[in-house]
């Protein structure tokens with residue numbers, strides 16, 4: 001099977017690429033290697049894959065429909081996993097147009113080419129952020145029409161466009177909503193990396209509301225990939241599916257765990273929780289269990305250990 005994986009040089013996308021190549025699929029990674037965080041890190045993310053047969057990197061910006069069409073015309077993918085885009089709710093507040101261009105217009109470019117090239121399965125990576133501050137646990141039946149940030153709004157808009165393409169052209173489409181993904185290759189702007197980076201340098205870092213009454217449903221990246229590959233294989237006509245861990249972690253506890261694992265002390269500067277942040281994220285994953293046989297295997301204690309090992313090898317020992 002030949003896949004296009006957008007964002008294939010990023011954190012989650014590069015893990016998906018490795019999983020697809022490992023089972024013998026061909027993969028074209030579409031990524032613009034933007035400098036939202038170090039492009040050198042993205043180059044390292046693709047290094048393993050570049051040693052495998054059946055892997056191609058197309059350094060293309062999917063906001064550019066013509067360049068994207070050349071990739072489709074050359075490689076004729078059977079399936080598309082669209083994981084590329086701009087993430088980070090807080091950063092999006094001051095960069096709303098960029099989020100619309102990347103996450104909405106870029107997604108429509110991909111949907112348009114996917115239907116013209118008869119792609120048999122389109123998967124869109126979305127986010128728990130679409131649930132805003134709805135009462136938890138969050139199930140896929142919630143309206144998700146009160147996003148708290150331009151990022152969340154852009155992802156919801158992309159989801160809605162994906163439905164329209166399915167409706168008009170019958171394109172099999174699955175939307176997967178990820179809940180706070182962490183693990184090796186984790187993004188430098190996300191809490192495990194941000195906090196550990198400060199802790200090993202004995203530098204202070206900000207924690208919303210001192211971590212009190214703040215919970216995140218951290219989901220280990222391998223569990224996310226198991227859900228994504230199962231969704232790609234199933235090629236449903238149209239589904240929206242949560243991929244979370246269903247075990248929200250209190251942020252105070254999260255920091256304590258990092259202190260234990262890294263054998264350091266956190267120097268916390270408490271700041272008020274920004275309005276982009278809900279107090280809790282909490283996935284109802286019953287639909288993923290039923291449709292995909294999804295059962296997360298990695299608890300937060302193990303997952304943070306795996307992250308810490310990667311951080312030591314890839315960050316500490318390289319700087």
Ligand SMILES: NC(=O)c1ccc[n+]([C@@H]2O[C@H](COP(=O)([O-])OP(=O)(O)OC[C@H]3O[C@@H](n4cnc5c(N)ncnc54)[C@H](O)[C@@H]3O)[C@@H](O)[C@H]2O)c1
Pocket residue numbers: 006007008009010011012013030031032033034042060061062063082083084085086087088102106125126127128177178179180181182187
């Ligand atoms: N990491 C999480 O916790 C999380 C949670 C919910 C949803 N998501 C979603 O999952 C997807 C992957 O997230 P990630 O954490 O791996 O982020 P990431 O930033 O590591 O990966 C995204 C990749 O997309 C590429 N990209 C961005 N704009 C592009 C464009 N216009 N053209 C081509 N490539 C472009 C980037 O260069 C990057 O490599 C994103 O869509 C994100 O919104 C992530």
